[in-house]
Amino acid sequence: MSEETTTGLSHNKLAMWVFLGSECLLFGALISTYLLYRNKFYDGPAPGDIFDIPFTSVSSFVLLMSSLTMVLALSALQKGDIRNNRLWLLTTALLGAVFIGGQVYEFTTFIREGLGYTTSPFSSAFFTLTGFHGVHVSLGIVMLMSLLISSYRGKLTEKNTETVEIIGLYWHFVDVVWIIIFTVIYLVPNPTS
Amino acid sequence: MSTSETTTEGHEDHEDHEHPSDQKYMQIALLLAVITAAEVATYFVHIGAALIPTLMVMMVVKFFIVAAWFMHLRFDSKMFTRFFVAGIVLAISVYFIFLTVFEFWTKG
Numbered sequence: 001m002s003e004e005t006t007t008g009l010s011h012n013k014l015a016m017w018v019f020l021g022s023e024c025l026l027f028g029a030l031i032s033t034y035l036l037y038r039n040k041f042y043d044g045p046a047p048g049d050i051f052d053i054p055f056t057s058v059s060s061f062v063l064l065m066s067s068l069t070m071v072l073a074l075s076a077l078q079k080g081d082i083r084n085n086r087l088w089l090l091t092t093a094l095l096g097a098v099f100i101g102g103q104v105y106e107f108t109t110f111i112r113e114g115l116g117y118t119t120s121p122f123s124s125a126f127f128t129l130t131g132f133h134g135v136h137v138s139l140g141i142v143m144l145m146s147l148l149i150s151s152y153r154g155k156l157t158e159k160n161t162e163t164v165e166i167i168g169l170y171w172h173f174v175d176v177v178w179i180i181i182f183t184v185i186y187l188v189p190n191p192t193s
Numbered sequence: 194m195s196t197s198e199t200t201t202e203g204h205e206d207h208e209d210h211e212h213p214s215d216q217k218y219m220q221i222a223l224l225l226a227v228i229t230a231a232e233v234a235t236y237f238v239h240i241g242a243a244l245i246p247t248l249m250v251m252m253v254v255k256f257f258i259v260a261a262w263f264m265h266l267r268f269d270s271k272m273f274t275r276f277f278v279a280g281i282v283l284a285i286s287v288y289f290i291f292l293t294v295f296e297f298w299t300k301g
Contacts, residue, residue, distance in 0.1 A: 008270075025284045064222075
């Protein structure tokens with residue numbers, strides 16, 4: 001049963017929206033810093049030389065589709081369909097893991113090609129921005145797996161749809177941040193050496 | 194005032210809402226996939242000076258589709274939208290000034 005509040009809104013959900021509003025400032029800072037430093041690659045690899053757009057496009061598509069599976073997980077629970085709720089939660093976590101796997105592959109490839117964290121202001125800004133986003137996705141995967149464990153323990157039913165909805169909000173936010181990163185960092189023409 | 198003494202009556206912003214059907218979610222995802230494909234196509238097809246404005250428009254459209262439909266802002270209380278939009282507007286304002294101070298718009 002949901003509690004009554006002065007606003008008539010769930011405090012937990014409101015808190016998540018306030019948190020997501022504050023996260024806009026965090027990612028705004030990281031994206032702005034990257035934009036300032038993207039031309040400062042000195043003797044290291046330049047962004048235009050090193051980014052693999054087809055590969056990152058596939059990763060982006062995977063993360064985008066994980067937003068679909070997340071809403072399907074919520075929708076299934078709202079209908080009391082526990083089996084499909086578990087299936088979609090697991091699928092979302094797996095798609096998130098595929099995205100993280102792609103990021104690990106991308107980072108190791110860059111390091112092998114001479115782009116370390118301290119190679120240039122560009123590399124530091126790039127790894128900090130995408131690394132922070134990767135940590136957010138990883139935390140999202142942990143939360144999804146927690147939901148799945150709760151479900152198997154019988155603690156996740158149609159009475160707790162709000163919990164899934166709140167974690168879903170976080171997951172979709174991570175997706176919209178990547179929508180911006182993918183366009184601004186990867187697709188906008190980058191300098192070459 | 195304790196929360197037990199309060200009431201939801203009289204509030205225009207309440208949370209009772211119908212979420213879209215699974216079929217609608219799939220249609221939205223298909224639309225997002227098409228826009229993403231168009232974004233990626235700009236990497237291979239040269240469209241000249243229209244590139245950056247086109248990419249920005251597609252990015253903003255995708256952002257708002259996910260926020261409105263998948264995050265349910267279209268159906269939820271406007272209070273949630275206000276908090277989220279406040280964060281976005283504050284971030285855009287602060288970092289626009291930040292980039293201006295560092296001459297990003299003129300020197301890149």
